[in-house]
Amino acid sequence: MPTRTTGETSGSSGVALDIDRRDLAWYVDKAVAGLVFVAGISAIIFIIGIFVFITREGIGFLTSAFDFKEFFGSPAWRPTSERKATYGALALIAGTASVTGLAMIVSVPFSLGAAIFIGEFATGKTREALKILVELLAAIPSVVWGFIGLSIMNPLIIETFDVPIGLNILNSGIILGLMAAPIMTTIAEDALKAVPDSYREAAEALGATRWQVTRRVVIPAAKNGLVAAVLLGVGRGFGETMAVLMASGHSVNMPTSVFDSVRALTATIAAELGETAMGSDHYRALFTLGILLFVVTFVINLTADLVVRGIRKR
């Protein structure tokens, strides 16, 4: 790089000033900026890429064999029927919805309770220890949860409720609820932590007890974040595959009670995709389920995000 001595242009001070000199730090900065830019937009590229891929594989079904009424209105998922294959996803949707719904009933009170305890009541070492434990809980692989559902919950449910099979909505709902709890707890606790401490101080100075502060000040102020936490928990439950596959019984069934076995959308894809001929109607129908899952989780996450942003704007 040409370096110019600028003695004659630097004015009367007479100090030499290499005004256009680029040192190593400049190049490092540019290189790092480029790298993190690529890393940053890669998330967007991957999401678009996944969506394009799923849509491309599923679109053939959507344009040819897809029957809107059958897909959303019929519980008959018989893709391998020799006489007439039918692709009714209603039972699968109901399966996913019932398991996720029960999971939320189990998970929301636990998670919000845990978040409030960690964020507002626990202090010092208790608080730190609990936070670490909750994060550890989030790291348990889903197949382990599924294993617990199969080998512990299954006999327990059969014995306790005197039902023929323990792999059902109750089992998978509880397992999924426990799986969703750590992430909901963590996000809910972040929402509580974002409430300025001056609010708590003001309320406490007025004589409010810890619970009064929490109920009347902190929870209303953190409302949006808490809603987002629940939504993200729902999204987590919706997309979970392995544990639900193992604990739900995996039988196509319109559920009428929590002791019915059901099959989830995700589990259907996981179990059947390997056995289909690439490009067949069955293969494409599974990708259509994928599109449905993608759209639903996308909407849930987007809503959660918008809800959180709502809190910041105010």
Place this chain on the structure above:
Amino acid sequence: MADSGPDTRADVGAPAAATEEGAAVSVAPLAIETREFNLWYGTFQALFDVDLKIKSGIITSMIGPSGCGKSTFLRSCNRINERLGYVRTTGTIDIMGHDVLADDVELLQVRKQIGMVFQRPNPLPLSIRDNVLFGHRIHHAGEKVSKSDEGEIVEKALRDVLLWDEVKDDLGGPATGLPLEAQQKLCIARLLPVKPAILLMDEPCSALDPKGTEAVEELIWELRGDYTILIVTHNMAQARRASDECVFMLLGKVIEHGLTEDVFLSPEDPQTSDYIEGRYG
């Protein structure tokens, strides 16, 4: 004080009655009395053997350079300091004759007696009305208070802080949307329905512009007599204008405590005069 003690205790909720009591035995009743009060944040000692007698019904200002322990002392009186979790104390603080550091003290009752105004206005993220009623509702939890009673409480409190005319048409609006000066007045207003005897003010004007400062100072002066006011300030002109007695602190110790004009005009301790003349701080 000692012989009038039991009677005063029965009347802790009514500062006016306490004043009459004091007049009867011709001893000015004490709102706050500390004896050899020491305080540590972890291993750092912030207060050293503080012995203070703060009289009822007057305004006492606390001055001193940053970090001298004024705010710490203030925050010890309603024990809000303990939120930090690593605070340790020795000695006693008596509020209206009660040792508030005793083990069996209900913090809720202590804080009912002692209102606090913070450095930065900190209205709760609720409506103006709910802010004013917050303390009242907490101390009357489980009781039914009619809407019209609540309306009266709100109006009286806001009138007392000279804020009523400004906000009367927007009582349901968010308190955090008010100008800072109005927020600080609101923070004072929400203390009043609880009927505290003592108001602690921790640099209540430091976040305000000169006009806001003037308005809030005027308000503090209005409240004089109805409440015992202990105000921490960095602003010496403010201390001089707006207080009856003045406490000068330095490095966690009380250096001087007397009538404001005495402290400012003829300070006993050379450190006080140094500070007042602006040689440090």
